[in-house]
Amino acid sequence: MSDTPHLLIPFAASPSDGCQQALQDLALPHLDWLLARLPPPATDPGDETDFIPPHERALARHLGLPATSRQAPWAAWHQRQTGVTGADGDGGTAWAFVTPCEWRVTTEHVTVGDPAALRLDEAASRALLDIVAPWFAEDGIVLAYEQPTRWLARGAVFEGLATASLDRVIQRDVRAWMPDALQARLLHRLQSEMQMLLYTHAFNDARAAQGLGPVNSFWVHGTGSLPPAAPGAATAAPPPEMPTALRDAALAEDWRTWRAAWQALDSGPVARLADRVAAGGAARLTLCGERSALTWQTGPRGFVQRIQSLFRPQRMKDYGTLL
Structure with a gap:
C-alpha cells in the first residue's frame, strides 16, 4: 500500500467544443508548474464510447479493483x-x-x-x-x-x-x-x-x-463479482483525493462553472501538491478526460527524461486534446 498522496481529477478535459474553447486561455499556474517538473506521464488510452470512464478505471487501479473499459464491479x-x-x-x-x-x-x-x-x-x-x-x-x-x-x-x-x-x-x-x-x-x-x-x-x-x-x-x-477474499488479506489502499466539481459542471455542460472549478482546484489541492513536490516530497497526479487518463508520479529523472521534458507538453491546455 502506498502512502504517496494521490490527486485524481475527473473531467479535467472534454473533447466537446465548449470545453476545448474554455481551455485555451485558462490560467492554471500551479498545475503548469507541476507538469513541467514531474516525469513524463503514464497513459491509460481509451475511447469516448467505453462503458467505464477513465477516472473510474484510474480509481479502480488505485484500489486494486479489477476493471476494464467495459466493466468495473x-x-x-x-x-x-x-x-x-x-x-x-x-x-x-x-x-x-x-x-x-x-x-x-x-x-x-x-x-x-x-x-x-x-x-x-x-x-x-x-x-x-x-x-x-x-x-x-x-x-x-x-x-x-x-x-x-x-x-x-x-x-x-x-x-x-x-x-x-x-x-x-x-x-x-x-x-x-x-x-x-x-x-x-x-x-x-x-x-x-x-x-x-x-x-x-x-x-x-x-x-x-x-x-x-x-x-x-x-x-x-x-x-x-469479485474473487473470494483471502483470509487475512490486506485492506484496500486509502482512496485518493478525488474532487467532483469539474465532473458536476461538465455533465451539465456548464463550461463557465467548469473553468471556475478548475481555478479553485489549482489554488487548492493542486497548489498543495505542488508545495509538496517543491519540498522534495512524493506525489501522484492523475488527470482524466472522457477518453484517457494521464498519471504523473514523482521519481528520479534521468538525462533522457530531462531532455524529453523539453519537448513534451507542459501546460494543461496542451494536454486537453489527449484526454
Missing part, C-alpha cells in the same frame, strides 16, 4: 467493504448498483436526467424501494437500500454483465449505453415494467404535488 467492492448482504443474501453472488432516475422520452431521444436533481431523501427512496422491490424479486434480484439515489442489488444476471457508468449517461441519450440486449433482456423488461408501473403511480402523483420531477425508471451500473 463497484457494487461488489462496496458490498465487501460494508458487509451489506441484502434481504437474505450471503454476498456470494454478483452485485450491481441500481439508481432510480427520470428518463425523458421524445421522438428523437431518451435522455437520463441527473439523479441528484430528483431531490430524493431517504424516506422517499425507501418508499420507492418498497414499491419496486417485489418486481425485482420475481426475477431473482434482491434490492437493499444504500443511499437515496443508489441501491445495492444482488443477482445472477449481473455476473459478467457490462454496464455503463452513471457518469456516461447523465444528460445523454441512454440508447447508446444500454447493456447487451440478449444478456440483459431481463433488465430491459424490468425497465419497461417500471416505466408502466410508475407512470401513473401515487408515488409520482405526490411528487408532482410537491413540484418534484417523476421517477420513472432506473439505471444499473457497477456490475460484476
Whole structure:
C-alpha cells in the first residue's frame, strides 16, 4: 500500500467544443508548474464510447479493483467493504448498483436526467424501494437500500454483465449505453415494467404535488463479482483525493462553472501538491478526460527524461486534446 498522496481529477478535459474553447486561455499556474517538473506521464488510452470512464478505471487501479473499459464491479467492492448482504443474501453472488432516475422520452431521444436533481431523501427512496422491490424479486434480484439515489442489488444476471457508468449517461441519450440486449433482456423488461408501473403511480402523483420531477425508471451500473477474499488479506489502499466539481459542471455542460472549478482546484489541492513536490516530497497526479487518463508520479529523472521534458507538453491546455 502506498502512502504517496494521490490527486485524481475527473473531467479535467472534454473533447466537446465548449470545453476545448474554455481551455485555451485558462490560467492554471500551479498545475503548469507541476507538469513541467514531474516525469513524463503514464497513459491509460481509451475511447469516448467505453462503458467505464477513465477516472473510474484510474480509481479502480488505485484500489486494486479489477476493471476494464467495459466493466468495473463497484457494487461488489462496496458490498465487501460494508458487509451489506441484502434481504437474505450471503454476498456470494454478483452485485450491481441500481439508481432510480427520470428518463425523458421524445421522438428523437431518451435522455437520463441527473439523479441528484430528483431531490430524493431517504424516506422517499425507501418508499420507492418498497414499491419496486417485489418486481425485482420475481426475477431473482434482491434490492437493499444504500443511499437515496443508489441501491445495492444482488443477482445472477449481473455476473459478467457490462454496464455503463452513471457518469456516461447523465444528460445523454441512454440508447447508446444500454447493456447487451440478449444478456440483459431481463433488465430491459424490468425497465419497461417500471416505466408502466410508475407512470401513473401515487408515488409520482405526490411528487408532482410537491413540484418534484417523476421517477420513472432506473439505471444499473457497477456490475460484476469479485474473487473470494483471502483470509487475512490486506485492506484496500486509502482512496485518493478525488474532487467532483469539474465532473458536476461538465455533465451539465456548464463550461463557465467548469473553468471556475478548475481555478479553485489549482489554488487548492493542486497548489498543495505542488508545495509538496517543491519540498522534495512524493506525489501522484492523475488527470482524466472522457477518453484517457494521464498519471504523473514523482521519481528520479534521468538525462533522457530531462531532455524529453523539453519537448513534451507542459501546460494543461496542451494536454486537453489527449484526454
